[in-house]
Amino acid sequence: MTINFEGQVAIVTGAGNGLGRSHALALAERGAKVVVNDLGGARDGSGASSDAAMEVVRLIEEKGGEAFAHGANVAKFDEVEDMVKQTMEKWGRLDILINNAGILRDKSFTKMDLADFQLVMDVHLMGTVNCTKAVWNIMREQNYGRIVVTSSSSGMYGNFGQSNYGAAKMAVLGFMNTLVLEGAKNDIRVNALAPTAGTRMTEDLIPAEIYQLMTAESVTAGALALCHKDAPNRMILCAGAGGYASTRLFETNGIFLPQAQQTPENVIAQWKTICDINNQSELETGGKQTEKFLTKAITYVQSEQ
Structure with a gap:
């Protein structure tokens, strides 16, 4: 089976750099029209620039693809709505949403300012909610949609100094679980990607020789497997350095006490x-x-x- 996205339209958030950039380029390579969303901020969310997103658009167009850039801050619903409105005006449909945008504000919980906790939740969790809300009814009316949320091992298993990031990344799984139930009758499938990659989010945390193995492209192979026509539903796919695994939530049979x-x-x-x-x-x-x-x-x- 060859996966292609001919005739489909995709939005990829945080697509100016790292994983999002890789996802956007791969979708376009396989035929999708792509909205390259990126606020253009630094790793901690500060600042804004359209340069990175425009570069991705240029690379797509050079290969004969179609794309446009939009600088919506995913934490602001009105900006997300504008992005979706422009997408529908330009291409008339919306098939795929990859919620990838994210920031880091790492500190141990005792030292963390609550504003930093809130900002990370706003981008990762509410950014995912905002983008999904903006496309949901379009996908329902089409009776077709593929949505990917981006989780993390930091949420599923914990990681020192990332209580904010971990909380947000676990929260998107709860969001996914309910959307799977609500979207099923309209063929909206929702899956989660839990990536490990060498990006600007991790470049100063990982030794250089290991960093080289953790390509964005290895993760993108998993992302595309989660958003094509015959994609699974409610999958948590872990991907990194060529390794792929699934995480599942199980409950023991338990006991009964009178x-x-x-x-x-x-x-x-x-x-x-x-x-x-x-x-x-x-x-x-x-x-x-x-x-x-x-x-x-x-x-x-x-x-x-």
Whole structure:
């Protein structure tokens, strides 16, 4: 199977540098018309310039592709709306959204100013929400859409000095999980990419010899696998340095305690069984957990009658 995006329109946020740049160029190479979104700020979100985005547009057009740049700050919904409006006026449809824009304000939590926590949440989480909200109804009316959110191992597993970034990157997974349910009937598929790459976000954190292995292109191969016509749904794809894996959220079968035994001492006494990974399962919705616990309770009540 050869993946191509002929006739499709994609928005890639944070596409002036790093992963976003790689995603935008690869989509265009395979036929997509691309909106190259980039505020043009520094790694910490300060400043703004259109130079990087315009360079990506130039590279796409030189190869015969179609693209335009837009400097919307993803944390500002009115600017995102303008970007989507211009996209629809120019090309009349919108098939793919890759939420890639991000910044870092790393500090240990004890030293972190709450303004830095809020700003990272605004860009990573609300930026993803804003862009997705702006395209959602268009995709519903088309009965087609592919959305990628960008998560991180820092959110799924933690990373010292990144409480703000980690919180935002875990939050986008919760956002994805519900959108998967709400978008299914209109063939809107939502997936998450958890990348590891050598970009300006990581260049001073990784030794040079290892940095060379962590190409943006290796991550982009995963990104495109998540947004093509036959893409999966609700996948968390981890990608970096040529490695690809999936992260899944499972819940153990757990235990049941009758009402008279529902004490913290009895919960602790059953800790080993509670954590037993045999018969664990991936729950489709939050309600499935309630259903499981109620089934245990009802089964117990019936056995006592």
